[in-house]
Amino acid sequence: MPGPGYYLFGEEEKNEVFEVLTTGHLSRYGSDEDPKFKHKVYSLEQEFAGLTGAAHCVAVSSGTGALMACMAALGVKPGDEVLVPGYTFVATFSAVIAMGAIPVMVEIDESLTMDIADAMAKITPKTRAIIPVHMLGNPCDMDPCVALAKDKGLFLIEDCCQALGASYKGKMLGTFGEFGAFSLNNFKVINSGDGGLLITSDTALYERAFGFHDQGHMPLRKGSEIGKRTLIGINLRMNELTGAFALAQLRKLDLILCLLRTKKQRFKQAIQSAHLEGLQFRKINDPGECATLLTVLLEDASTAQKVAETLGSKTVDKSGWHVYNNMEQILSYVDRDGQKHFEKHMLPRTDDILSRAVNLSVGVVDSGLGTDFGINIMSTEAEIDHKAEQFIRLVKPIIG
Numbered sequence: 533m534p535g536p537g538y539y540l541f542g543e544e545e546k547n548e549v550f551e552v553l554t555t556g557h558l559s560r561y562g563s564d565e566d567p568k569f570k571h572k573v574y575s576l577e578q579e580f581a582g583l584t585g586a587a588h589c590v591a592v593s594s595g596t597g598a599l600m601a602c603m604a605a606l607g608v609k610p611g612d613e614v615l616v617p618g619y620t621f622v623a624t625f626s627a628v629i630a631m632g633a634i635p636v637m638v639e640i641d642e643s644l645t646m647d648i649a650d651a652m653a654k655i656t657p658k659t660r661a662i663i664p665v666h667m668l669g670n671p672c673d674m675d676p677c678v679a680l681a682k683d684k685g686l687f688l689i690e691d692c693c694q695a696l697g698a699s700y701k702g703k704m705l706g707t708f709g710e711f712g713a714f715s716l717n718n719f720k721v722i723n724s725g726d727g728g729l730l731i732t733s734d735t736a737l738y739e740r741a742f743g744f745h746d747q748g749h750m751p752l753r754k755g756s757e758i759g760k761r762t763l764i765g766i767n768l769r770m771n772e773l774t775g776a777f778a779l780a781q782l783r784k785l786d787l788i789l790c791l792l793r794t795k796k797q798r799f800k801q802a803i804q805s806a807h808l809e810g811l812q813f814r815k816i817n818d819p820g821e822c823a824t825l826l827t828v829l830l831e832d833a834s835t836a837q838k839v840a841e842t843l844g845s846k847t848v849d850k851s852g853w854h855v856y857n858n859m860e861q862i863l864s865y866v867d868r869d870g871q872k873h874f875e876k877h878m879l880p881r882t883d884d885i886l887s888r889a890v891n892l893s894v895g896v897v898d899s900g901l902g903t904d905f906g907i908n909i910m911s912t913e914a915e916i917d918h919k920a921e922q923f924i925r926l927v928k929p930i931i932g
């Protein structure tokens with residue numbers, strides 16, 4: 533089941549895509565004089581940069597690709613260590629490993645985002661970058677994160693794949709460090725099937741990230757630029773059909789966030805009003821979150837287990853592939869020197885928190901996140917109230 537943007541698909545997406553289809557010009561590059569060229573990818577980049585306040589944006593083919601291009605631009609290389617939280621989508625780890633670097637697992641706190649104190653404890657002379665992940669739409673606590681990156685001279689790349697449009701203390705996520713990376717896959721706030729965006733305000737880094745995304749070419753390449761390419765890139769280009777679809781979705785962002793935040797507030801308040809003992813909500817680091825999910829925390833794992841069961845759901849630790857313990861391909865990774873870096877249960881605090889956590893859906897209905905119970909972005913007020921009542925009725929006997 534997909535994310536909120538999917539539910540709001542309509543004429544706008546069709547019209548944007550149709551404009552491209554009628555001319556048949558599908559490449560992101562073209563001449564401004566060519567009436568067939570509708571520069572949808574370019575418009576997407578411009579609008580997204582404008583919306584976030586970043587100077588530059590590069591549209592790419594996925595969030596994973598966005599993370600890779602950020603690291604490539606920063607010169608993250610084999611042997612470097614990159615700090616990554618133990619609760620994230622597997623792509624944060626795999627992008628680091630694809631660059632030849634080693635992800636270093638960091639604990640989360642009760643916001644389900646990176647515990648910056650633990651990140652500090654895991655810094656070694658090899659640490660080059662830190663990737664806080666704004667998990668389930670909730671901003672990581674950026675003040676200490678930025679301070680740590682500055683103090684220790686680390687590159688800061690925000691993984692905003694689950695938090696497009698969110699802000700922290702009035703500043704858009706993705707603008708706190710060198711780079712912000714976003715995903716447009718089916719489960720995200722807005723989607724174009726697949727796709728990604730990266731933002732930066734550093735022009736030299738923009739040029740390098742752009743180059744990595746397209747065989748070393750300069751931004752908005754004209755022709756093949758033989759003799760001018762300064763770095764080796766790959767191909768992470770977005771095409772015009774994807775760009776057109778994403779553009780229509782991006783223009784619905786305000787509406788989507790408004791719906792999510794309003795519905796989450798009603799759902800949360802209704803549950804809160806029952807004053808269930810021993811039931812807490814995860815810490816939200818800023819009201820500028822995306823409000824895609826509502827996470828409850830119970831006092832111990834066995835209670836959480838019973839709560840999840842009665843809801844027909846799972847605790848977050850068992851919910852699927854966003855938990856490092858459930859990433860067999862990462863756990864079994866062996867580096868070029870034959871060294872293993874990861875093992876199950878290496879993050880006891882993360883394990884404890886996730887074993888006590890149950891995710892309720894608000895806008896992202898994804899059993900991979902454990903959101904088998906909850907509402908969605910189209911739920912009416914009556915449906916939200918009904919779900920909250922149902923929650924209280926089912927959970928109260930267990931914890932009351």
Ligand SMILES: *Cc1c(COP(=O)(O)O)cnc(C)c1O
Pocket residue numbers: 593594595596597620621623624665691693694714715716717726727728
């Ligand atoms: C979705 C996601 C990604 C990767 O995005 P893709 O577009 O699927 O490559 C990376 N990090 C996090 C936290 C994500 O949720």
